[in-house]
Amino acid sequence: MREALAISARGLRCTFRQGQVRALDGVDIDVPAGAAVAITGPSGSGKTTLIHALAGLQPVEAGDIDIAGGTPETAQDWTALRRSQIGMVFQEDWLLPALTAAQNVEIALGENGLSAAERRQRALALLARVNASDFADYRPAGLSGGERQRIAVARSLANSPAILMADEPTGELDSANAERIIDLLFGLHAAEGLTLLIVTHDADLAARCQAQFVMRDGRGAYVDAGVPA
Amino acid sequence: MTALTLALRNLSIWHPRNIGALAGIMIAVASLVALIGLARGVQESLASALVNRGTDALVTEAGAFDLISSILMEETAMALAKQPGVTAVAPELSRLTTLRDGRSVAVTAWPVGTFPWDSLKVTDGRLPATGDGQVAVIGQSLATRAGFAVGDRIELFHTEFQVVGLVTAQSVLGRSLVYAALPVVQELTFRDGQVTSVGLQLDKDQSAETLTQLRDGFPALNIEATADLSDSYFFGQIARVLALTISTVAMLSAVLVIFTTMSTAVNARRGELAILSAIGWPRQRIVASLLIEGAVLSAIAGVLGILGGALGAQVVTALPSITGYIAPVIGPVLLVQAFLVSMAVGLLGTVIPALRATARAPADILRSR
Numbered sequence: 001m002r003e004a005l006a007i008s009a010r011g012l013r014c015t016f017r018q019g020q021v022r023a024l025d026g027v028d029i030d031v032p033a034g035a036a037v038a039i040t041g042p043s044g045s046g047k048t049t050l051i052h053a054l055a056g057l058q059p060v061e062a063g064d065i066d067i068a069g070g071t072p073e074t075a076q077d078w079t080a081l082r083r084s085q086i087g088m089v090f091q092e093d094w095l096l097p098a099l100t101a102a103q104n105v106e107i108a109l110g111e112n113g114l115s116a117a118e119r120r121q122r123a124l125a126l127l128a129r130v131n132a133s134d135f136a137d138y139r140p141a142g143l144s145g146g147e148r149q150r151i152a153v154a155r156s157l158a159n160s161p162a163i164l165m166a167d168e169p170t171g172e173l174d175s176a177n178a179e180r181i182i183d184l185l186f187g188l189h190a191a192e193g194l195t196l197l198i199v200t201h202d203a204d205l206a207a208r209c210q211a212q213f214v215m216r217d218g219r220g221a222y223v224d225a226g227v228p229a
Numbered sequence: 230m231t232a233l234t235l236a237l238r239n240l241s242i243w244h245p246r247n248i249g250a251l252a253g254i255m256i257a258v259a260s261l262v263a264l265i266g267l268a269r270g271v272q273e274s275l276a277s278a279l280v281n282r283g284t285d286a287l288v289t290e291a292g293a294f295d296l297i298s299s300i301l302m303e304e305t306a307m308a309l310a311k312q313p314g315v316t317a318v319a320p321e322l323s324r325l326t327t328l329r330d331g332r333s334v335a336v337t338a339w340p341v342g343t344f345p346w347d348s349l350k351v352t353d354g355r356l357p358a359t360g361d362g363q364v365a366v367i368g369q370s371l372a373t374r375a376g377f378a379v380g381d382r383i384e385l386f387h388t389e390f391q392v393v394g395l396v397t398a399q400s401v402l403g404r405s406l407v408y409a410a411l412p413v414v415q416e417l418t419f420r421d422g423q424v425t426s427v428g429l430q431l432d433k434d435q436s437a438e439t440l441t442q443l444r445d446g447f448p449a450l451n452i453e454a455t456a457d458l459s460d461s462y463f464f465g466q467i468a469r470v471l472a473l474t475i476s477t478v479a480m481l482s483a484v485l486v487i488f489t490t491m492s493t494a495v496n497a498r499r500g501e502l503a504i505l506s507a508i509g510w511p512r513q514r515i516v517a518s519l520l521i522e523g524a525v526l527s528a529i530a531g532v533l534g535i536l537g538g539a540l541g542a543q544v545v546t547a548l549p550s551i552t553g554y555i556a557p558v559i560g561p562v563l564l565v566q567a568f569l570v571s572m573a574v575g576l577l578g579t580v581i582p583a584l585r586a587t588a589r590a591p592a593d594i595l596r597s598r
Contacts, residue, residue, distance in 0.1 A: 048596065057507055058592035076511070083509025090595065094504040098239040107230045108508040119230070139242075155508065 005066070006163050006195035007031040007054055012063035014049055023049035024060065025218030033162070036189050036196040038206035041215035047199045050215060051165050054197070055086055068162050087156030087164045087194075089185075091171040093148040095140040101127060101151045102136040108158035126154040130184055146177025153184055163195040164188070170202065182208070232518035239522055246494050251530045253490035257483035258534025258571045262564070263542040264479040266557035268471055270546070274402050274555050279455045281399035282348045284319070284428035285436060286443075291451045297323050299425045303415075305450070306427045312446065314439030317430040319343040322414050322423070326385050334371065336385055336407045338414035344430055349408065354379035354394030357410045364413075366394035370404035374549075385409070386417040401556040484574050491523055491578030499586045503594035512587045519583040520576060527575025531568045538567070 007029065014024040023046045031037050039047045052058035054065060056078025064071070068085035072078045082088065095104045105123035114122065127133050130150040140148050149169065156164060166185060170178035182205055189196040198209065206212050212223050240247060279287060288309060293299035306320040322338045339345050341359045349356065349366070357364050365385060367377050372395045377383060381392045385407065398404050415421050429452075431439050436454070443452050505515050542557035586594070 049592070052592035052596070055507070057503075057590060057595065059590055079506065079509055079511050081509075082507060088507050090504075090507075094500065094507075094595075096235075096239075096501055096504070098242045098244070099235075103230065103238065107235065107505075107510075109230070159509070 004033045005030050006033040006035070006068060007197070008066045009054060010064050012050070012053055012060050012065070014046075014053060014058060014060045022218040024053060024063075027063070027215075027218070027220045029054075029213055029220060031163075031195060031197060033195055034193045035211065036186065036209040037198070038209035038212045039197065039199045039215060039220070040201070040203075040206050040212050041220070043201075045215040046218045046220070047215045048167055050220065051167050051197060051199050055082060055088055055165050057088075084159055085162050087159070087161035089149075089152050089156045089164070089166040089169045091168040093140070093145070093152040095148055095151060095155075097140055100137050100139055101132060101143070101154075104140070104151055105155045105158055108155045122158070123154075126157055127151065129157070129188075130154045144177070145173050146180060149173060149177070149181050150184065153181065153188075157188065161194070163197065165197045167199045168201065169198070170200075170205070178202075232514045233521055236518045236521035236525065239518075240525055246497055247526065250490045250494045250526055251533075254487050254527055254530035254571055254575060255534040255537060257486035257490075258531050258567050259537035259541055261479045261483045261570065262535055262538025262559060262567050263545065263557070265476045265563055266538065266542045266559035267545060267555065268473075268475040269558035269563075270542075270555045271471065273558050274400070276456065278398070278400040278402040279428075281403060282345045282428065283430060284345070284455050285431040285433075286429040286440060286452055286454050288427040288429060288443075288447075289425070289451045289453075291449055293451065296426055297325065299451075301424050301427060301450070303422050303424050305447075306424065309427055309429060309443070309447070312439070312443060314432045314435050314442070315429055316432055317344045319345050319428040320411060320424040321345070321426045321428055322411055322418070322420060323425050324386070324414065324418050324420075328375070329384050330375070332375065334385075334405075334407050336365075336409060336414060338409045338411040340411045345428060346408075348403070349396040349398055352395045352397050354392070356394055356396070357408075359410075361393070361410065362413065363388060363390045363409075364393045365390040365407050365409045366396050367392055367408075368404040368406045369395055369397040370401075371407065383407070386414075388417055402554055405554055480570065483570055487527070487571065487574040488578040491527075491575055492582045495519060495523075495579055495582035495586060499589075499594045502583075502586050503589075503591040506587065506591040507595070515587050516580065516583045519579050523575050523579030524572065527571050528568075530575070531571030534571065535564050535567050 009027065009029050012024045012027040015022050027050060039050060041047050049058055053060050054067065056072055068081060070081065072081050096107065099107060102120065102123045105126050106119045109119050109122060124133065124136055127136050130153050132147060132150045132154060135143055135147060164185070169185065170181050173181060185196060185198070186208060188194055198205065200206055213220050214223050288301070288305070289296060289299035290301055303320050306318045309315055310318040319339050324336050325333055326336055327333055341357055346356055352369055354366070356366055365383060372378070377392055379392055379395060382389050383392055390409065396408065415423065440452060440454060502515055506512070539559050542559060546555050546557055
């Protein structure tokens with residue numbers, strides 16, 4: 001019996017510069033629920049475009065995506081999905097400079113029926129999970145890159161997503177902070193059964209995942225036989 | 230967190246972008262208010278001087294280039310005084326002369342006892358009396374600027390006059406003139422029996438009919454209601470064209486500056502907008518948050534700009550070269566217009582780039598960063 005899939009995409013195509021650059025050239029990918037998958041490959045191979053497409057941040061010209069039990073079609077469908085099922089972490093933290101760490105987490109909670117006090121409580125709890133409680137009331141400008149990225153991870157968890165997508169989350173961090181972030185992501189994956197999809201150049205990080213999906217020239221394939229292709 | 234709270238938190242930090250947008254809108258609105266206020270001040274300067282003098286209609290030579298170049302015979306005033314509906318006449322001779330210090334002043338002369346003298350409020354000394362000879366009264370603003378006091382001597386038309394009074398008038402222009410008796414000025418300017426205009430007071434109940442009858446009866450004269458006068462002469466027309474031109478340029482400049490400022494501010498934040506979309510904020514909530522920011526910023530900048538413009542116009546009219554001749558006309562209508570321009574353009578300058586930025590795929594912006 002096949003494992004339940006968190007993501008199943010077929011025939012993804014996406015081009016840039018009026019079709020001159022084929023970022024995705026018919027990519028098929030299945031990601032089992034609860035798996036940790038690394039998307040690797042050389043620069044310009046389409047890794048980031050693939051993860052953006054799987055999160056609905058990048059429209060595709062062709063292909064189908066089933067994700068978190070649904071088939072989003074419109075921009076509104078994708079927005080709702082990112083609000084409830086998908087958490088995103090980027091290479092840059094993308095924290096809003098006007099907000100404190102706690103508010104940057106709260107903002108991802110949106111207007112989901114929680115009171116202001118409940119939202120604050122939830123944000124503080126998430127910051128505690130990423131060991132960032134000490135700077136809940138600091139603005140991003142006063143924090144280090146590693147601290148900001150931990151807050152970004154807390155933000156990605158705000159709505160208890162089933163899938164966490166990370167696009168080179170350690171790309172701008174020193175090795176010590178990178179290690180902390182990686183441990184944090186895999187800890188969350190293990191503790192909560194999150195499906196983890198990580199774009200990375202880091203071979204060590206990729207090796208910690210259950211499978212590697214290697215991209216090259218807009219095409220991709222699994223190299224680990226343990227994961228369905 | 231709601232769109233409102235995000236907008237207010239974004240505004241609560243004095244980011245250079247916010248300060249730049251605030252300053253840009255403020256300067257645009259201030260320019261709008263000051264320029265239009267000054268232009269209207271120029272336009273209304275002459276008209277208000279005549280209206281405040283109690284003149285209902287002014288008679289000049291038909292085709293005269295301006296009030297000073299008009300030439301009428303003084304007997305015309307007598308003939309006009311006999312017409313039905315005319316309750317009082319005041320022949321007037323207005324000339325320019327140069328003081329010893331090189332300053333130009335306008336001298337206005339009426340027969341002693343005619344109605345325009347009643348519009349002047351004596352602050353020191355007295356008005357000229359019949360048989361006084363070469364005496365003058367000076368508008369309070371001019372007296373203050375030039376340092377004249379009662380008892381001083383002032384040279385007008387190369388002749389010494391004694392200052393017998395200081396006066397103030399309701400109009401700004403009226404406070405900067407020199408006043409003297411008509412026969413004295415006629416003699417010194419070689420205009421015996423001549424005047425430049427005749428001021429009329431009309432029976433209020435039939436002023437329109439009276440004007441029509443006067444025009445029919447005196448076709449060689451130009452007879453205008455005072456309220457329409459500023460549009461009838463060359464300098465009035467110039468003032469009107471200038472006011473219109475300056476208002477249009479100021480308005481367009483304000484629109485362009487505000488629009489550009491707000492567009493730049495929104496474009497600089499495309500990354501923030503993309504991340505909001507990435508964490509699941511619907512497009513309409515992102516746009517709403519930006520609109521709230523734009524509205525609050527425009528409102529604050531609009532109010533500050535209005536205050537700055539009003540202050541700036543006062544400073545400009547205090548310059549030595551024009552002080553006492555123009556008062557900026559900044560009424561509630563102009564203030565409301567300026568505020569509405571600020572708000573409307575601020576919102577327009579926000580909503581268009583906001584819609585454009587949020588229409589793009591978030592990945593386009595995140596990738597280009």
